[in-house]
Amino acid sequence: MVRRPARSAFHPPAAGRRPGRVLPEAGSVKFIIRLAVDRGTQRGKGKSDVMTYPEELAAVLEGLWPKNKAKGLLAQTVLSGEVERGAFGGDARDKLMPGCWLVSPKEHDFFKFRFAFFVHPSIMRTETGPWTDLRSLLGEKYRPFHAVSEFLNSAGIGVIYAVPNTRDGTLPLTEVRNSNFENINWSLYRLSNGEFAEIGSREFFGRWEGERGRPSRGGDWDPGVRQEIRRLDGGILLKLVMNELFYAGFLKGVLRKPLNDPYDVDAFMVSLSQKHILPMEIKEKFPGSNRNERYFGIDAGRIMMLLRLALPNDANALYIVRETDEQGGFRGWKYTTLSEIVMTSSWNLQAGGRGMGGQSTQTVRLPYSQFKTFDRSTLSEDSLKRMGELPREIREMAVRFREELSSKFYGGYQ
Numbered sequence: 001m002v003r004r005p006a007r008s009a010f011h012p013p014a015a016g017r018r019p020g021r022v023l024p025e026a027g028s029v030k031f032i033i034r035l036a037v038d039r040g041t042q043r044g045k046g047k048s049d050v051m052t053y054p055e056e057l058a059a060v061l062e063g064l065w066p067k068n069k070a071k072g073l074l075a076q077t078v079l080s081g082e083v084e085r086g087a088f089g090g091d092a093r094d095k096l097m098p099g100c101w102l103v104s105p106k107e108h109d110f111f112k113f114r115f116a117f118f119v120h121p122s123i124m125r126t127e128t129g130p131w132t133d134l135r136s137l138l139g140e141k142y143r144p145f146h147a148v149s150e151f152l153n154s155a156g157i158g159v160i161y162a163v164p165n166t167r168d169g170t171l172p173l174t175e176v177r178n179s180n181f182e183n184i185n186w187s188l189y190r191l192s193n194g195e196f197a198e199i200g201s202r203e204f205f206g207r208w209e210g211e212r213g214r215p216s217r218g219g220d221w222d223p224g225v226r227q228e229i230r231r232l233d234g235g236i237l238l239k240l241v242m243n244e245l246f247y248a249g250f251l252k253g254v255l256r257k258p259l260n261d262p263y264d265v266d267a268f269m270v271s272l273s274q275k276h277i278l279p280m281e282i283k284e285k286f287p288g289s290n291r292n293e294r295y296f297g298i299d300a301g302r303i304m305m306l307l308r309l310a311l312p313n314d315a316n317a318l319y320i321v322r323e324t325d326e327q328g329g330f331r332g333w334k335y336t337t338l339s340e341i342v343m344t345s346s347w348n349l350q351a352g353g354r355g356m357g358g359q360s361t362q363t364v365r366l367p368y369s370q371f372k373t374f375d376r377s378t379l380s381e382d383s384l385k386r387m388g389e390l391p392r393e394i395r396e397m398a399v400r401f402r403e404e405l406s407s408k409f410y411g412g413y414q
Contacts, residue, residue: 057237058230060176064248065218070225075284075322076266077229077236079333089376091272095384097144098239099265099280101247102157102305105208110260114308115158118145119246121239125169129187130198134161147274149191155312159191160199162246171238181249208257215252224328263305269318271381276388279309284322286331287368294368296321298341299361300349306338316390320374333374336366339393343401344370 065073083092101117104110124131135142149159165185166172172183188204189196221229229237251257267280281302287294298319306317317338323331336344346365377383387393 054230054232054234054237056173056177057234057241058226058232060173060241061218061229061237061244062221062226063177063179063218064215064244065221066216067219067221067225070218070221070229072283073240074225074228076282077232077240078322079282079320080267081233081236087376088379092376092379094144094272095270095379097141097148097268097270099267100152101243102261102263102265103247103251104260104262106210106258106260113158114156114261115160116149116152116265117246118149118159118161119243120161120163121242122164123169123171123184123242124163124165126165126167126185128169129163129165131163131187132189132196132198134189134196137163144270144274147270148268148277150194151268151277151313151315152309153191155309157309161189161196163187163189164242164245171241176241176245176249179253181245181253184245184249186246186250205251205255205257208255210258211256213252213256213258215248261301263301265305265309269379269384271384271388273381276384277313277315278384278388279306279315279317280320281306281318282320282322284324286324286326288365293365295346295365296368296371297350297363298345298366300364301361303338303341303345303364307342310338310390314389314391316387316393318387321371334371335374335378336371337387337390337393339387339390339397340370341366342390343394343397 061070080096082088083096086092098118098121101119102114103117104114107113120137131137134145138145152159163186165187166183172180175181175183186201188199188201190199247262251259265279266282269278269280271277283298285296287296289295302319306319309315310317318335319338319341320333320335323334325331341364344367349362349364351362372378
């Protein structure tokens with residue numbers, strides 16, 4: 001049997017064009033959204049102009065993201081865009097890999113059963129599946145993705161790649177805006193012995209207890225955040241929408257699954273040698289201050305999550321801050337490592353905001369002076385090699401602290 005080549009939302013089929021009608025170029029985001037909007041219009045659900053598709057996608061996100069999440073993901077998206085444009089060096093785009101959801105079923109020993117779900121960034125036509133050959137689906141990104149998958153597998157995390165698909169390979173935009181997620185199928189592929197094998201989504205999640213989960217509600221975005229998100233490229237917005245539709249639309253909206261400790265990893269930095277893999281957190285912040293210090297506050301749960309991934313691999317992690325002033329004006333990119341967080345953080349926690357699951361969070365204070373400028377030199381191979389091993393960097397910092405302690409407090413003693 002000869003299999004038809006897979007077609008994604010960026011490569012929709014030519015069939016279905018009306019004679020004499022000019023559509024956006026096949027393979028563009030405008031094409032996929034145009035088809036989705038056409039379908040909604042033909043059903044009498046309203047009209048939308050193709051040129052407004054970023055606003056359409058942004059409206060979907062605003063219905064799903066609380067305002068704090070929108071602010072945080074904006075920083076992540078801005079960094080990804082700058083990496084793609086070469087602001088951090090020509091090979092940085094080859095080192096930055098998308099993040100994943102980290103979720104567990106609602107069980108008393110949930111900590112044993114953590115899963116990483118990576119979401120394919122575009123819609124596929126159902127008839128072109130299954131997509132067990134992820135090498136063909138991901139192309140040049142497969143090797144670093146596979147390295148990240150093995151990294152997580154070594155940490156005792158289940159790894160699953162989720163591929164959204166519909167009958168005609170288009171995003172049912174009008175349905176999604178009306179919180180109807182039933183017509184998007186999700187094909188799942190689990191990592192097993194170094195390869196990916198298909199697993200039935202309904203059967204798999206049938207083993208997860210409960211059906212009382214509910215998606216969070218978005219809205220009430222700050223005007224500045226709304227404006228910035230609407231300025232994003234349509235392809236980036238589509239990726240963000242697909243990622244959120246898996247969690248809020250499928251897990252919470254369709255399956256109604258209650259979850260323990262829902263978190264996400266914003267991205268992974270993978271050296272070209274693939275010997276050094278660093279999970280990344282990317283947040284927008286402005287420094288706090290008191291009479292004695294300036295500091296950044298970091299969610300304590302994020303630190304625990306990074307440690308959970310890094311320690312089994314003797315690896316490090318990156319915490320990146322898009323620094324702003326109190327009015328939101330951009331000041332620059334800064335970073336610290338997980339090893340520096342462990343060695344320099346305050347041990348007294350402070351009350352924080354709301355987490356992904358709606359729970360209250362605790363914040364750890366980190367000295368502002370410990371954050372360094374994040375630029376292209378940070379992502380060089382030598383830099384990633386130097387930062388890549390958490391135990392070694394912690395030992396080196398401990399030696400340095402011991403020397404400074406002796407110099408300051410023991411100097412002059414015989």
